[in-house]
Amino acid sequence: xxxxxxxxxADHLAEAERSGLAVEPITKIEPxxxxxxxxxxxxxxxxRKVNAGDVITGKKIGLTSLAMQTLLxxxxxxxxxxxxxxxxxxxxxxxxxxxxxxxxEAEIAFFLKRDLKGPRVTALDVMLATEYVVPALEVVDSRxxxxxxxxxxxxxxxxxSGFYVLGGRPVKPDQIDLVMAGMVxxxxxxxxxxxxxxxxxxxxxxxxxxLANKLAEFxxxxxAGEVILxxxxxxxxxxxxxxxxRARIAHLGEVGVRFTS
Amino acid sequence: xxxxxxCRALAQKLVDAELGKQEIVKLTAEYPELSVEDGYLIQxxxxxxxxxxxxxxxxxxxxxTSQAKMKQMxxxxxxxxxxxxxxxxxxxxxxxxxxxxxxxEAEIAFVLGKDIAGPGVTGAQVLAATEYVLPALEIIDSRYKNFEFTLPDxxxxxxxxxxxxxxxxxxxxxxxxxxxxxxxxxxxxxxKDLGAGAAxxxxxxxxxxxxxxxxxxxxxxxxxxxxxxxxxxxxAHQLFAGNVVSAHWDGLGGIDFVVKE
Numbered sequence: 001x002x003x004x005x006x007x008x009x010a011d012h013l014a015e016a017e018r019s020g021l022a023v024e025p026i027t028k029i030e031p032x033x034x035x036x037x038x039x040x041x042x043x044x045x046x047x048r049k050v051n052a053g054d055v056i057t058g059k060k061i062g063l064t065s066l067a068m069q070t071l072l073x074x075x076x077x078x079x080x081x082x083x084x085x086x087x088x089x090x091x092x093x094x095x096x097x098x099x100x101x102x103x104x105e106a107e108i109a110f111f112l113k114r115d116l117k118g119p120r121v122t123a124l125d126v127m128l129a130t131e132y133v134v135p136a137l138e139v140v141d142s143r144x145x146x147x148x149x150x151x152x153x154x155x156x157x158x159x160x161s162g163f164y165v166l167g168g169r170p171v172k173p174d175q176i177d178l179v180m181a182g183m184v185x186x187x188x189x190x191x192x193x194x195x196x197x198x199x200x201x202x203x204x205x206x207x208x209x210x211l212a213n214k215l216a217e218f219x220x221x222x223x224a225g226e227v228i229l230x231x232x233x234x235x236x237x238x239x240x241x242x243x244x245x246r247a248r249i250a251h252l253g254e255v256g257v258r259f260t261s
Numbered sequence: 262x263x264x265x266x267x268c269r270a271l272a273q274k275l276v277d278a279e280l281g282k283q284e285i286v287k288l289t290a291e292y293p294e295l296s297v298e299d300g301y302l303i304q305x306x307x308x309x310x311x312x313x314x315x316x317x318x319x320x321x322x323x324x325x326t327s328q329a330k331m332k333q334m335x336x337x338x339x340x341x342x343x344x345x346x347x348x349x350x351x352x353x354x355x356x357x358x359x360x361x362x363x364x365x366e367a368e369i370a371f372v373l374g375k376d377i378a379g380p381g382v383t384g385a386q387v388l389a390a391t392e393y394v395l396p397a398l399e400i401i402d403s404r405y406k407n408f409e410f411t412l413p414d415x416x417x418x419x420x421x422x423x424x425x426x427x428x429x430x431x432x433x434x435x436x437x438x439x440x441x442x443x444x445x446x447x448x449x450x451x452x453k454d455l456g457a458g459a460a461x462x463x464x465x466x467x468x469x470x471x472x473x474x475x476x477x478x479x480x481x482x483x484x485x486x487x488x489x490x491x492x493x494x495x496x497a498h499q500l501f502a503g504n505v506v507s508a509h510w511d512g513l514g515g516i517d518f519v520v521k522e
Binding site: 066177179180181182183184191193194195196197198199202248249250251 | 328438440441442443444445452455456457458459460463494509510511512
């Protein structure tokens with residue numbers, strides 16, 4: 001796909017962000033778009049933000065549950081970029097003016113002590129390179145109207161990223177069985193759903209290994225100190241003004257966020 | 262309210278269905294006015310019949326403890342039943358030939374160290390009175406066709422109790438955060454379901470507290486030494502001949518069994 005079309009698609013998504021009004025799927029505008037081209041749209045969008053002064057703080061892995069993969073008809077995850085402007089302090093708030101159709105999911109966030117570069121990175125490599133993990137809430141959001149997304153739409157749209165919140169306490173990887181760590185997600189004090197580490201491709205470290213190997217295709221390493229959101233441990237819950245969300249993950253503590261009008 | 266004779270006849274019908282492995286039409290098809298109280302009266306008669314056959318109560322159980330199931334059945338309170346001694350399986354084999362259409366769900370079982378008398382009991386008091394917790398896989402097997410029943414029906418049918426596998430790892434309740442214990446349930450190596458303890462009424466101990474409060478209405482209490490299945494953390498999954506079932510609880514080990522004709 002030529003650069004002009006990539007730019008137009010990035011403009012299309014940027015317009016949704018600017019106006020606060022969701023737009024039609026890019027797969028409707030360019031039905032032939034490939035996943036690779038969708039990543040080009042994402043990289044262009046992220047690059048523009050960085051040029052405007054934003055800073056890349058890490059990566060997120062999406063589509064890590066069998067349910068989501070089945071829904072979109074894919075057999076692998078996708079990834080997006082986390083930016084400084086997306087970080088929210090634990091128990092902070094997010095104005096609903098800054099999001100279009102937000103949903104909240106709980107995840108385990110990884111921080112590496114050394115770079116990891118694929119290919120052939122394994123889950124064990126990830127564990128050995130991990131300095132600590134913390135509980136995280138990811139606020140996913142789609143610039144595509146009514147979340148009517150195909151794989152290429154969400155990839156181009158920075159893997160439907162919105163905001164992220166880190167909480168709890170940093171825990172070394174030998175202090176927790178990431179596969180079996182339980183999670184409970186509350187909205188306004190009520191249990192919305194529960195999950196366990198295994199919900200993310202069987203093991204959150206497998207998701208991070210996938211990302212390291214995927215990035216190797218672009219000759220990029222996962223960097224020490226980056227935030228890596230490894231994938232949702234339960235279904236995403238829609239958020240409205242006034243809602244407060246809280247998640248607890250076994251051994252890691254809790255993380256919360258509130259939505260204001 | 263139903264006459265004792267009618268209750269006994271209906272209880273006999275359910276016992277016969279279980280022994281004959283012959284599913285029956287729900288009782289409310291013939292007795293549409295059956296109340297929840299009637300359901301418990303029939304269950305009491307069923308327990309008497311089992312006692313007369315030489316079976317004793319091994320454990321108590323709670324059912325409909327998830328928000329999803331309570332909504333589905335349109336109720337605000339869980340239901341309770343009993344597990345008989347013949348229902349415990351120690352050899353790792355579920356004999357399909359003895360059952361109708363069994364399903365499996367993963368739970369946490371409590372063993373009480375002290376009596377608990379309601380009303381007004383809370384989860385904290387339950388934890389203080391608990392000697393051990395351990396993992397359990399409950400097999401439910403409604404005697405009704407296609408698991409189709411109303412609330413009074415399922416109460417009369419001893420809340421679908423059928424079989425139970427207990428894990429070998431006992432822990433004191435203060436060694437775990439029970440609401441954050443992650444659980445996975447796999448059949449033939451494929452993960453079928455997962456969750457955390459909070460899926461049971463926000464905390465498995467809440468379920469036991471509710472049981473104590475429900476018993477208090479009848480002037481009864483929970484007793485030291487009693488075993489209580491607190492309710493499904495996962496959904497219930499139907500089993501077929503040849504299935505290999507494997508479940509894991511964070512910090513509580515696992516349980517495996519096979520389903521044989």
